[in-house]
Amino acid sequence: MKCPICGKPATEHYRPFCSRRCADVDLAHWLRGDYRIPAEPAEDKQGEE
Template structure:
């Protein structure tokens, strides 16, 4: 199997990646939302707007600011 980041042959130690570097690149993409699927559901959009207006910036575990 080739590395999904750079297409080099994968290494069993970092499977499916070829190196720690490529594994870290993939992890960074997850953290930055690079693999997210945008929603077109109007309810999701309303919730996002409400969260922005309340000053919430991120995940569920983050404390709410009032």
């Protein structure tokens, strides 16, 4: 298995990453909101009730 950040072989301790650095880079992507699914805004349901 290759590290999804840098492509080096993954290590058992940080799987699926190769190092703590790559794991931290991935965490930073999540915290910044880089990994998200684009979607349309939800409609306001107050008028339907």
